[in-house]
Amino acid sequence: MTTMTGTTATAAAVGTGHTRVEGRAKVTGAARYAGEIPFAELAHGWLVLSTIARGRIRSVESGPVMSMPGILAVLHHGNAPRVTTDYTGLLGRPDPTVAVFQHDRVPCAGWPVALVVAETSEQAREAAAALVVRYDDEPHDVAFSAGRPGTYTPESSPRLQAETRKGDVEAELAASAVVVDAEYTTPEEHHTSLEPHAAMAHWDGGRLEVVDSNQGSRWVAEDLAQLFSLDPASVRVRSEHVGGAFGSKGVRPHQVCAVMAATVLHRPVRVVLTRRQMFSLVGYRSPTAQRVRLGADADGRLRAVDHQAQNLTSTVHEFVERSAAYGRVMYDADAHHTVDRVVALDVPTPTWMRAPGEAPGSFALESALDELAEKCGMDPIALRERNEPDRGPVSGLPFSSRNLLACFREGARRFGWADRDPRPGLRREGRWLLGTGTAAATFPSGVAPSTAAVTAEADGTFTVRITAADVGTGARTALTLIAADALHVAPEHIRMRIADSDFGQAMVAGGSMGTRSWAWAITTAAGELRERLALGGGIPPEGITVRSDTTEAVGALAMRERHSFGAQFAEVAVDVSSGEVRVRRMLGIFAAGRIVNPLTARSQFIGGMTWGLSMALHEEAVRDQASGALVGADLAGYHFAANADVPLIEADWVDDTDNDDPIGIKGIGEIGIVGAAAAIANAVWHATGVRHRHLPIRPDRVLLAVGGTGGAG
Amino acid sequence: MAHSTAGVITLTVNGEKHTLPVDHRTTLLDALRERLDLTGTKKGCDLGQCGACTVLLDGRRAVSCLQLAVAAEGREITTIEGVSDGERLHPVQQAFLDLDGYQCGYCTPGQICSAIAVIEEHAAGWPSAATADVRPEAGPPPLTADEIRERMSGNLCRCGAYVSIVQAVAQAADAEGAA
Ligand code: FES
Numbered sequence: 001m002t003t004m005t006g007t008t009a010t011a012a013a014v015g016t017g018h019t020r021v022e023g024r025a026k027v028t029g030a031a032r033y034a035g036e037i038p039f040a041e042l043a044h045g046w047l048v049l050s051t052i053a054r055g056r057i058r059s060v061e062s063g064p065v066m067s068m069p070g071i072l073a074v075l076h077h078g079n080a081p082r083v084t085t086d087y088t089g090l091l092g093r094p095d096p097t098v099a100v101f102q103h104d105r106v107p108c109a110g111w112p113v114a115l116v117v118a119e120t121s122e123q124a125r126e127a128a129a130a131l132v133v134r135y136d137d138e139p140h141d142v143a144f145s146a147g148r149p150g151t152y153t154p155e156s157s158p159r160l161q162a163e164t165r166k167g168d169v170e171a172e173l174a175a176s177a178v179v180v181d182a183e184y185t186t187p188e189e190h191h192t193s194l195e196p197h198a199a200m201a202h203w204d205g206g207r208l209e210v211v212d213s214n215q216g217s218r219w220v221a222e223d224l225a226q227l228f229s230l231d232p233a234s235v236r237v238r239s240e241h242v243g244g245a246f247g248s249k250g251v252r253p254h255q256v257c258a259v260m261a262a263t264v265l266h267r268p269v270r271v272v273l274t275r276r277q278m279f280s281l282v283g284y285r286s287p288t289a290q291r292v293r294l295g296a297d298a299d300g301r302l303r304a305v306d307h308q309a310q311n312l313t314s315t316v317h318e319f320v321e322r323s324a325a326y327g328r329v330m331y332d333a334d335a336h337h338t339v340d341r342v343v344a345l346d347v348p349t350p351t352w353m354r355a356p357g358e359a360p361g362s363f364a365l366e367s368a369l370d371e372l373a374e375k376c377g378m379d380p381i382a383l384r385e386r387n388e389p390d391r392g393p394v395s396g397l398p399f400s401s402r403n404l405l406a407c408f409r410e411g412a413r414r415f416g417w418a419d420r421d422p423r424p425g426l427r428r429e430g431r432w433l434l435g436t437g438t439a440a441a442t443f444p445s446g447v448a449p450s451t452a453a454v455t456a457e458a459d460g461t462f463t464v465r466i467t468a469a470d471v472g473t474g475a476r477t478a479l480t481l482i483a484a485d486a487l488h489v490a491p492e493h494i495r496m497r498i499a500d501s502d503f504g505q506a507m508v509a510g511g512s513m514g515t516r517s518w519a520w521a522i523t524t525a526a527g528e529l530r531e532r533l534a535l536g537g538g539i540p541p542e543g544i545t546v547r548s549d550t551t552e553a554v555g556a557l558a559m560r561e562r563h564s565f566g567a568q569f570a571e572v573a574v575d576v577s578s579g580e581v582r583v584r585r586m587l588g589i590f591a592a593g594r595i596v597n598p599l600t601a602r603s604q605f606i607g608g609m610t611w612g613l614s615m616a617l618h619e620e621a622v623r624d625q626a627s628g629a630l631v632g633a634d635l636a637g638y639h640f641a642a643n644a645d646v647p648l649i650e651a652d653w654v655d656d657t658d659n660d661d662p663i664g665i666k667g668i669g670e671i672g673i674v675g676a677a678a679a680i681a682n683a684v685w686h687a688t689g690v691r692h693r694h695l696p697i698r699p700d701r702v703l704l705a706v707g708g709t710g711g712a713g
Numbered sequence: 714m715a716h717s718t719a720g721v722i723t724l725t726v727n728g729e730k731h732t733l734p735v736d737h738r739t740t741l742l743d744a745l746r747e748r749l750d751l752t753g754t755k756k757g758c759d760l761g762q763c764g765a766c767t768v769l770l771d772g773r774r775a776v777s778c779l780q781l782a783v784a785a786e787g788r789e790i791t792t793i794e795g796v797s798d799g800e801r802l803h804p805v806q807q808a809f810l811d812l813d814g815y816q817c818g819y820c821t822p823g824q825i826c827s828a829i830a831v832i833e834e835h836a837a838g839w840p841s842a843a844t845a846d847v848r849p850e851a852g853p854p855p856l857t858a859d860e861i862r863e864r865m866s867g868n869l870c871r872c873g874a875y876v877s878i879v880q881a882v883a884q885a886a887d888a889e890g891a892a
């Protein structure tokens with residue numbers, strides 16, 4: 001296997017803006033998503049979820065429902081096909097939540113207890129509403145708070161450490177001239193991809209075919225094979241268009257239900273989650289309670305960084321939101337301590353959600369840095385400059401590239417930071433108090449083994465096959481440009497086929513690793529194909545195909561701190577008489593490796609920053625202690641930023657080359673949200689003189705803080 | 714299917730008449746998607762909260778998940794599949810494509826249908842909550858970014874494409890004004 005360098009002398013599709021290759025299909029409505037592909041004899045499944053938060057199912061009274069018109073089956077723990085969760089999949093041990101209908105235990109509100117299948121969705125929905133399920137209710141506990149009983153430190157793995165220590169934090173804090181010690185909280189947040197999860201399953205000549213909406217068709221196919229004890233080669237999963245995912249579209253109950261029903265009924269079955277069902281079935285971001293202690297000399301040099309974070313998980317699966325991991329790469333200090341703790345409650349299992357760990361972790365640490373800057377009487381950017389490390393502060397490893405300060409310099413210039421009066425609460429415009437804030441951002445740049453196949457067709461075009469996923473990121477277009485450059489042809493000559501598990505093993509769209517991992521596999525195969533074609537000889541009718549597998553090359557990558565960095569800026573207006581906070585403008589400058597498609601990359605960054613705004617001011621799922629369920633689990637009760645909430649947001653980037661990476665891409669899906677909420681909270685302090693350490697910064701919190709001195713909430 | 718809950722209706726969609734039997738509970742959205750195979754209209758919530766299912770009813774925007782199909786008889790229904798002029802995209806579609814006014818594309822048909830109506834509502838002088846002077850004699854307010862943001866806020870975009878959606882609507886409005 002050869003490793004090609006990413007750029008070539010003759011071609012330059014990469015680096016110039018290209019509209020999305022599937023763009024026309026998306027603006028005309030022709031693009032079909034998972035729930036939109038017609039099938040003959042299609043039956044419709046509708047889930048029934050538990051109304052209690054803990055207990056046992058005493059009975060599922062399916063008799064009366066079975067005689068309703070059009071009803072084909074009611075699956076529940078008493079009659080559903082058996083599955084196993086005793087395996088380790090592509091992304092680890094499965095969350096037992098996907099093993100639906102296997103026992104009578106109910107571990108949380110909104111747990112699947114039955115699937116009604118009918119000829120039409122109206123019939124299935126009516127029967128699902130009519131189905132009586134009786135329970136033996138048990139007391140539940142969903143109360144999350146810092147340090148509550150049951151909190152523990154999860155076990156570390158070599159890749160994911162729950163706790164890290166360097167030096168003596170207590171001694172350094174004691175020796176510090178300036179200390180910040182503050183607690184921050186972030187609420188439960190939901191992905192709420194606009195397209196609800198949908199899957200259609202059917203058996204076709206001994207093969208299980210699944211049309212799905214997911215972040216990795218190979219991942220889902222392999223997990224379904226494991227769950228149902230099938231030969232992996234007999235499962236095919238496709239996911240052509242995906243209406244948003246953000247971490248929620250992995251293996252989920254809807255695929256498992258569709259496969260079960262298709263198996264029992266011997267006909268195609270589609271299961272679409274309702275908006276309300278999504279709030280308990282597809283994961284979410286855990287609430288966090290975080291304490292940050294910073295100790296510094298009077299000139300701002302950090303002596304100690306202590307970041308202790310806590311999140312919750314379910315009683316059936318451990319998921320850790322790694323908020324404290326954020327600081328391990330950010331700032332130099334003589335002593336470092338970071339730990340992520342967790343407590344298991346009677347709630348659904350949380351999962352990865354856009355910048356898992358970094359999003360809430362950066363809110364706490366980047367807010368604390370701003371508090372330290374205030375106490376030291378320093379500019380917040382100067383404080384970050386003073387503590388810029390030349391190696392990983394905890395790991396001691398060199399950075400592959402680190403251009404954080406370049407981001408701050410460019411951002412400060414464009415935002416007009418130099419003119420800023422650092423004193424809070426001084427700028428008034430009518431009923432509004434105005435302020436500006438900044439924060440840093442980072443996100444790991446990872447890569448995982450992938451395979452690709454590139455075919456030179458007899459007509460002079462090329463076909464690329466890779467189990468990539470385009471969840472709205474623009475990956476399909478980015479990979480087209482990568483392939484075009486690697487093959488020295490124009491993008492129009494590339495046919496990019498993705499999201500079909502039959503194309504082989506590949507990284508999922510997650511962890512900002514997708515495009516980097518897939519591009520590596522495509523570039524490798526394309527390079528070999530060019531060498532093959534250079535030997536001359538014609539192309540046979542079936543074309544010439546070269547396959548690649550990057551396992552070895554990825555494994556040979558030197559150990560480095562590999563990350564994207566960014567600088568976030570925000571200007572806010574706060575009306576302290578109504579409590580309203582308006583973001584007036586945001587600017588993000590990123591150092592995120594090679595930018596493949598500037599048009600769609602900008603959309604990605606801005607989309608992430610929009611999430612940051614939404615996190616800062618709007619998003620909050622409220623869990624009712626009495627029922628254990630969410631209050632108002634829909635898009636009215638769970639508000640994320642609407643158009644009128646979002647001002648002009650600008651995103652741009654600085655050069656960020658990484659010479660020892662053959663691809664040079666770092667991944668841009670997540671860093672846009674990191675630090676954005678802190679920049680807004682810091683701007684609210686600058687406007688009002690009040691620290692908001694609890695998200696979201698709701699009007700009632702702003703009002704309560706009026707007249708307060710140190711902080712809100 | 715029990716007879717009391719079903720009937721045969723005729724819907725006029727994108728200028729074509731379709732006669733179909735429906736369950737009376739069928740929403741216009743489900744009739745379009747499941748019965749007429751017009752899946753360009755999206756279902757994001759089925760609760761009237763997201764705008765993904767926006768279509769034009771007699772030229773005005775409406776969320777089709779809150780309309781029963783039986784109540785849409787006799788009305789001119791326009792969906793995303795019917796807004797372009799053959800192969801030529803509608804100026805709003807073209808602007809969304811050129812300015813990347815989307816990411817996953819799932820909110821996009823609803824955004825585009827909404828935007829087409831917004832431009833017409835604005836041209837007809839309808840004020841919005843962002844309009845400073847709402848006296849009829851003041852005439853249509855300038856279609857500023859704030860006007861567009863306010864008028865487009867019934868269409869949620871979880872990908873966070875609002876910045877380029879606003880730019881796309883402004884560009885399309887300009888193009889139409891010039892035409
Ligand atoms: S699907 Fe109709 S408003 Fe959301």
Ligand code: FES
Nearest residue numbers: 816820870871872
């Ligand atoms: S483009 Fe994905 S929801 Fe708007």
